Amino acid sequence: MSSRIVTLVSSADRPLRAKDVTxxxxxxxxxxxxxESIRSALKKLADEGHLCKVGPGLYSGARSETQEAA
Structure with missing residues (x-):
C-alpha cells in the first residue's frame, strides 16, 4: 500500500490531502x-522522507537535491 501511495502522491500535479488519496x-x-488510516500512512511516509508535507494536511512527492537546486 505504501508504494501505491508514494506513486500516487508523487505523480499528482498538486499537493494532495488524505481524503484525496483515499x-x-x-x-x-x-x-x-x-x-485517518491514509493520513497516518502519509505522515509516516513524510517522516521517512518518501513524501514532503507542504502545508497543513497537504503532501507532495519528495524533492530530490537536483529539484531543490533548480
Whole structure:
C-alpha cells in the first residue's frame, strides 16, 4: 500500500490531502476511519522522507537535491 501511495502522491500535479488519496485509491465515499488510516500512512511516509508535507494536511512527492537546486 505504501508504494501505491508514494506513486500516487508523487505523480499528482498538486499537493494532495488524505481524503484525496483515499478516493484515488478506489474508495468513492470513504469513511472517516479509512481517511485517518491514509493520513497516518502519509505522515509516516513524510517522516521517512518518501513524501514532503507542504502545508497543513497537504503532501507532495519528495524533492530530490537536483529539484531543490533548480
Amino acid at each position: 478516493i484515488a485509491l478506489g474508495r468513492a465515499n470513504p469513511k472517516r476511519t479509512q481517511v
